Amino acid sequence: MNDSVFGEIEYDLSWSKYCLSSFCGKESQIALMIAGDEDGEFENGQYEAYKEFIAKWPFIQDKIAEKILEYYLKKRKELGYDEETCEEYPEIEDVNQLLEHIDFTGIKVPFADIYGGRSIGLCFDCTWDEENGVGVRLNDEEVIKIGYQDIAI
Numbered sequence: 001m002n003d004s005v006f007g008e009i010e011y012d013l014s015w016s017k018y019c020l021s022s023f024c025g026k027e028s029q030i031a032l033m034i035a036g037d038e039d040g041e042f043e044n045g046q047y048e049a050y051k052e053f054i055a056k057w058p059f060i061q062d063k064i065a066e067k068i069l070e071y072y073l074k075k076r077k078e079l080g081y082d083e084e085t086c087e088e089y090p091e092i093e094d095v096n097q098l099l100e101h102i103d104f105t106g107i108k109v110p111f112a113d114i115y116g117g118r119s120i121g122l123c124f125d126c127t128w129d130e131e132n133g134v135g136v137r138l139n140d141e142e143v144i145k146i147g148y149q150d151i152a153i
Contacts, residue, residue: 001040005047006109011038021105023124024061024095031106031123045112053107053120056141063141064122064139065095068134071146072098075128089128101127102134108153115139120151 001017002008009015015034020027034050035041072092076082083091092098108121117139124134136153137145145151 003040003042006034006042007031009034009043011036011040016100019085021104021107023054025100026099026104028104029057030104032109034109035111043112045118046109049118049120050109050113052141053138054120060138060141062095064136064138065098067143068102068124068136069098071134072126072128097140101131105133106152123149123152 001011002062002081006015007017007019007033009017015036017032018029019032021030022028034042034046036046042053069092074093079086079089090101092101103125104122105125106121106123108123110119110121112119115137118141120138120141122136122138124136126134129148132148132150135147135149136143137151
């Protein structure tokens with residue numbers, strides 16, 4: 001189906017497509033996933049959330065990266081790796097070092113108002129937790145939660 005906002009998308013339990021995107025200057029192939037039924041009728045809130053996200057994406061990436069770094073440092077400390085060396089959880093001091101350990105992999109547009117506001121989920125693969133990755137949930141283009149990828153999907 002060719003949607004006027006999401007472009008050429010396919011249905012397989014949800015709507016999706018693969019496209020190129022960039023996160024903090026690092027380009028990658030990502031999955032765009034849109035919640036919806038087979039009929040391809042999306043909610044106005046989904047369109048609004050996606051359009052606002054895309055419009056603000058260039059301006060919010062650095063803030064998202066900072067929040068992921070905060071999450072990583074907190075997780076590393078919880079596991080005790082701030083006091084002892086661990087290969088899986090290396091010392092990362094700034095966003096530039098963080099970017100060497102994460103890859104942007106996906107955007108999820110959930111049903112409108114499922115979390116309140118304009119909701120978008122972001123997925124990242126990471127070197128320190130290859131099984132769970134990192135998920136970021138945005139509401140009104142602000143980070144409201146960071147955890148495993150499942151919080152973004």
